[in-house]
Amino acid sequence: MSTLSPVSPNPASGVGALKAPDGGPDLPARRDKPFSRANLVQALAGGYIPLIVATLVVVLPLLWMVLSSFKQPGEIVTTDLKILPQGLNLDNYHTAMTTVPFARFFLNSLIVTTVGSTVKVILAILTAYALVFVRFPFKNVIFVVILVALMVPPQVSILPNYILIAGIGGKNTLWGIILPGLGTAFGTFLLRQHFKTLPASILEAAEIDGAGHWRRLWQVVVPVSLPSIATVALVTVVSEWNDYIWPLIITDRPETMTLPVGLTLLQNSEGNGAGWGILMAGAVLVIIPILLVFAALQRYIVAGLTQGSVTG
Amino acid sequence: MTRQLTSSPAATAQAVPAPQRRGRWSGRTRRDFFVFLALALPNLALIAVFTYLPLINNMYYSTLDWTLGSTSATVVGLDNYVAFFTSSDAPQVLGTTLVFTVVTVGGSMTLGLLVALALNAKVRGTTFARSAVFAPYVLSGVGVGLVWLFIFDPGYGVLSWLLRGIGQQSPQWINDPQLSLVMVIIVYVWKNLGYCAVVYLAGLQSLPKDVMEAASLDGANGLRRFMSISVPLLSPTTFFLLITTMISSLQAFDLIRIMTPLGNGTSTLIYEAYLQAFGAYNRAGYSAAISVVLFAILLIITVLQLRFVERKVHYS
Structure with missing residues (x-):
């Protein structure tokens, strides 16, 4: 199956090519007023919002894992959710x-x-x-x-x-x-x-x-x-x-x-x-x-x- | 896509020093013969003993009525296969395998393509987002499974809290066979869609820009360009992902083991093979038969891939 690879095996060239051109030369040319309301809405809906949602879906569960690892049993066994732990308590690691x-x-x-x-x-x-x-x-x-x-x-x-x-x-x-x-x-x-x-x-x-x-x-x-x-x-x-x-x-x-x-x-x-x-x-x-x-x-x-x- | 994994014959000829034509068994040839063996034999022997030999042994074990740990076994021919396919478990296990594979493959590919489109946007932060989205793919399935079990916990999980917020009671994800399958599928897709996204992103970025621009000038809108140009041109990537994700879904073990240890509703072929041999029953022969069935399915997929790769899809 590996012969089908659509990705270059050489990380130096392959992944480099994956990088999205952050503000490449063709980007500003299309937009005469970069901060006009229409452009901002378009950038948010077409670019940032999906990107942020995708990132959050991945990051939040992992962040939750780290935060919860510092919580006392009393902070977890409760009906009202506490997002941040009371302190950097290492008891769980010790236990x-x-x-x-x-x-x-x-x-x-x-x-x-x-x-x-x-x-x-x-x-x-x-x-x-x-x-x-x-x-x-x-x-x-x-x-x-x-x-x-x-x-x-x-x-x-x-x-x-x-x-x-x-x-x-x-x-x-x-x-x-x-x-x-x-x-x-x-x-x-x-x-x-x-x-x-x-x-x-x-x-x-x-x-x-x-x-x-x-x-x-x-x-x-x-x-x-x-x-x-x-x-x-x-x-x-x-x-x-x-x-x-x-x-x-x-x-x-x-x-x-x-x-x-x-x-x-x-x-x-x-x-x-x-x-x-x-x-x-x-x-x-x-x-x-x-x-x-x-x-x-x-x-x-x-x-x-x-x-x-x-x-x- | 600067370089394919299969290098061209020209590159081969260029890279390998031209063999010197002397006697068939000249000193240098003989020396090379032994150098080759010294370099390659350890690896090849390990592959032979721990990859190829087990395939043969599995087929042999599958013909035995044998309890793991017991010193005696009786040859029963194909009875284990007959027993599996006529058992009441078979429709359950095959059905679960089918649902799990189809939904995880479809889900991670569809979501992966959507995420790839988001990552392909010309905005800042895509490099970080790409890394973040790919990260779960490299993390321990056991760790990820535990994190999500906590999230799904009906008493103290985040999800139960969110559900209470909209006036709903959290379902008992673990105890209900159908819901535990749904739960494992969600987590599996979460863990694997980054792989699809990154592969799709590479595909999207290799699409010819002039075709897109021409279509754009002809008045085709974004959706039209995507459906009429991107999707057909991405068909080799789609096919590659279909095969690779199907193969890995059929082998999914870690999440199923950690989230639903009893396999209640989540017993796929691989998990059933594990439970039968290493769970409560110690039915080694029966488990081997299930493994052979799984291997046969994987083999068919691989052969299909090799047969259709150049023909059925656009492949530049």
């Missing part, structure tokens, strides 16, 4: 941490995401380099194998993978969470497409200088491909951090649970009305790190995610 081992979940998520993403990115770079720059028979067949893997949803594999991983002692271990997801079709595919666009001349120069494949890979190909590698890395980080179905199945003890699975545990123990503040504190802890990463580096993430539906 969330003590009811379930939240620090442990956070650390587990961090380890799974870091190790999983690092290995996946390296494997993707190595495989893509081999597919593009190393002579080998049946390279096209191998590429098709990777393309088909891209289309196999991980959800239909959970039962066989559970039996396999549990059988080799991976239940309730961090490596058991990480291992089945390490093979990367998405990263390989994306980097292969990028490597194919690199000019042959830079590699020929390195080859003439006597650089072997290893040096050509790390000293020529990787440095000029950093935006694409960042795209793969960030998409991988996001999907590892959010991954839910597999860690949910392969762990049933708190010591090895990741944050999303731990939140499920918290949900079971705080299922009444007074627990909402605590649950919102938990939701903040799982949502905010990715939101910050997204805010800082969104052009890479958007470019990577809009290329294909599969993000594994």
Whole structure:
């Protein structure tokens, strides 16, 4: 499906082109009086109002989550709605941490995401380099194998993978969470497409200088491909951090649970009305790190995610 | 749309150093052979073991009468499939899957197109709005599910408060099977429409400006231009989104699990497969059969996509 992409794979050029021209040269030319009543109404109805509504629909629930995470049970279990919390009260975070081992979940998520993403990115770079720059028979067949893997949803594999991983002692271990997801079709595919666009001349120069494949890979190909590698890395980080179905199945003890699975545990123990503040504190802890990463580096993430539906 | 993901043969020929024609198994070829294996084999082996092998194993497990955790199983052929399709659950599960998929795909694509039009307006702030609208797509489904469960809470949720404001009683979203499906669909669309919006926006921005201007000069108004020019020219984007959102809707799990753990009214194929194996029943063989059915559906969609991609739609 990914070959259908209507979006450029290169975040630098692709998303740059998405930017709406803020006050481009053709904009003021049409309007002789920019602040006339008709123009203002038109700008509001045709431009700002839909934009603001769309933004609010997204932002308000998240804002509500953050505000509620600071509220005492008394401020939530009430019939008249209080929008702002009485103060920056961290009790809910404290309760969330003590009811379930939240620090442990956070650390587990961090380890799974870091190790999983690092290995996946390296494997993707190595495989893509081999597919593009190393002579080998049946390279096209191998590429098709990777393309088909891209289309196999991980959800239909959970039962066989559970039996396999549990059988080799991976239940309730961090490596058991990480291992089945390490093979990367998405990263390989994306980097292969990028490597194919690199000019042959830079590699020929390195080859003439006597650089072997290893040096050509790390000293020529990787440095000029950093935006694409960042795209793969960030998409991988996001999907590892959010991954839910597999860690949910392969762990049933708190010591090895990741944050999303731990939140499920918290949900079971705080299922009444007074627990909402605590649950919102938990939701903040799982949502905010990715939101910050997204805010800082969104052009890479958007470019990577809009290329294909599969993000594994 | 400066570059397609499939690079042209010309680019390939240019990028790959021309193979040196020496003996078929010259030193360099042999060295490259092993270099290739060393670089690619770990990844390929992982894909083989954890992506391809499970497909085969699933088909095998689906022929077994087998309780998860039990050491013995009996081969029952296609009995699990027969049991599923003749059970009273089947119409329920297939119907829920159909409703969930059609409504979430239709909803996120329609709203996504509308949001894309808003984002395409020539006003300030579109860059920020685009990021904001896309953000839910990258957030944890578990976190998002909890936030919305709180909003939908009949006692203390914002929605119940708003409903009281207009003199209405909040419905019991969780307990009513139909309403819980409505609730999960709303949240799923909220989480995914940003993806459709950004893809549609890229499509809108690649529309030829001269055609629009010509139509404008001919007296076509905004709606007419949109229906007669934008919509047909966007058909490749629409088709791409139709396929990708359909595939991801069929795999939706996180929100369903966190918002309706019992699958009361929200048991789609993927969720039913999960519940049967890892819920109360531990029916591994039966669950595998449902997974195979789901995989078959996804396979059909993918094949349809590959067959119709170049033919049925305008594709520049």
